[in-house]
Amino acid sequence: MSKNAINKLRLKFIGIFMGVLIAIIGLFSVSIHIINQYNRNRVINAALSYIVDQNGEINKNPKAGSFDDFSTEFHYSARYFSVTYNKDGSIARSTTSHIAAVSRSQAYNLARKALRSGDETGHYGVYYYKVAKLSKKQTLVVFLDCTTQIESSKNLTMTIIMVTLPGILLVFVCALAISKRAVRPEIENAERQNLFITNASHELKTPLAVIRANMEVEEMINGEDEWTKSTMNQVERMNGLIQNLVMIAKAQEQENREGDAIINVSTLINESI
Numbered sequence: 001m002s003k004n005a006i007n008k009l010r011l012k013f014i015g016i017f018m019g020v021l022i023a024i025i026g027l028f029s030v031s032i033h034i035i036n037q038y039n040r041n042r043v044i045n046a047a048l049s050y051i052v053d054q055n056g057e058i059n060k061n062p063k064a065g066s067f068d069d070f071s072t073e074f075h076y077s078a079r080y081f082s083v084t085y086n087k088d089g090s091i092a093r094s095t096t097s098h099i100a101a102v103s104r105s106q107a108y109n110l111a112r113k114a115l116r117s118g119d120e121t122g123h124y125g126v127y128y129y130k131v132a133k134l135s136k137k138q139t140l141v142v143f144l145d146c147t148t149q150i151e152s153s154k155n156l157t158m159t160i161i162m163v164t165l166p167g168i169l170l171v172f173v174c175a176l177a178i179s180k181r182a183v184r185p186e187i188e189n190a191e192r193q194n195l196f197i198t199n200a201s202h203e204l205k206t207p208l209a210v211i212r213a214n215m216e217v218e219e220m221i222n223g224e225d226e227w228t229k230s231t232m233n234q235v236e237r238m239n240g241l242i243q244n245l246v247m248i249a250k251a252q253e254q255e256n257r258e259g260d261a262i263i264n265v266s267t268l269i270n271e272s273i
Helices: 003-053 104-117 147-222 226-257 265-272
Strands: 080-086 091-095 121-124 127-133 138-145
Touching: 003 127, 003 138, 003 147, 080 104, 091 104, 104 121, 104 127, 104 138, 147 226
Parallel strands: none
Antiparallel strands: 080 091, 080 138, 121 127, 127 138
16 A cells, blocks of 8 residues: 555545544534523523513512522622603603613613514613513513623633634544554555465466466377367466556555656657657
């Protein structure tokens, strides 16, 4: 087996190995990302629904256990604002005391955008909102600052990338080292095959020489006939096949010993002509 064939075999092994590995890692990474996004959105929607249930402002003195999925610290840590609209579009009331980054005018502007969008839920940047009907005459728009949740998702994504890329590089280096050992059986099989061809060719020459000699004696005694002629033709054919096998084996050995070289094809053709 030539060096070129060995390198191609190694590259094929590395390509398949790395392809399977990247596919598995990619599947796990995407699954983790999707699950994380789902859990984040679930928590955000639950928080918005909770604030809507409180008519846009969390009770300042909540009773123990009244938060269900949220701890009693949720009232102090949640950054939100809400705007309640009358049926005619006028503002009935608003709550902006639980957030410092948004002014009252900005709150009104975001709430109007949410109403005009026609969507029950959505987001503008880090502010996720929920629109709910309090009654036939009033509509409540609640916004929740989800900077913490979004940053946590980004950090998780960056962690996955920072762990995955060096891991893939490390596995690639290991695959390079393993590939030599992985293709070794193929190289040994090819060497044994060449050795078998060479030995078999030499072993077959002896009985063919005996058959040729016997046929020549037979023709000298009884003369040439169709049977001796057919046998001699098959002997010649077998000799040709043996020579071809030996030539192939020697060519592969020569290819293993020698590297690539530049030749002048025109000169070779002229010499052959």
